[in-house]
Amino acid sequence: MKNNKGFTLMELMVVVAIIGVLAAIAIPAFQNYVRKSRRSDFKAVVAKIIQAQEKFRATNSTYSNDFSSSSAGLSLLSTTTATTAATATDSFGGGGYYTVVIGSNTATGYVITVAAVSGKSQANDTGCTSITTTVSGANISQVASTC
Numbered sequence: 001m002k003n004n005k006g007f008t009l010m011e012l013m014v015v016v017a018i019i020g021v022l023a024a025i026a027i028p029a030f031q032n033y034v035r036k037s038r039r040s041d042f043k044a045v046v047a048k049i050i051q052a053q054e055k056f057r058a059t060n061s062t063y064s065n066d067f068s069s070s071s072a073g074l075s076l077l078s079t080t081t082a083t084t085a086a087t088a089t090d091s092f093g094g095g096g097y098y099t100v101v102i103g104s105n106t107a108t109g110y111v112i113t114v115a116a117v118s119g120k121s122q123a124n125d126t127g128c129t130s131i132t133t134t135v136s137g138a139n140i141s142q143v144a145s146t147c
Helices: 009-057
Strands: 087-089 098-103 109-116 130-136 139-144
């Protein structure tokens, strides 16, 4: 009688199929957790911008739309990092997944818009590719699709 040791091809194919099914379930779930993590990072960035705006407004007559370290800026970035005065990409430790824009700045308020960069994985964040925060006087309102 022959003593066969090892696995048959059929047994190996079953194991490969099981691993494939598990990977098909686990990888998308992992990607969703990564997207949520990046989303929460940028909610923290918005809070940091709001804090910097209030600090800036305490000594100036209007809010700023400049991230740079210039005299009119919020000192959140060096002047060489910002793509324009009011638009920053790949800033605040975000890895380039979002673009942050400060606009409509007046003496009483401003608007912060955080949008996912097209072509990056965060652009696939269903229903949460753009977050707009409006600060008017003492009121803060945040509009996001379904974040």
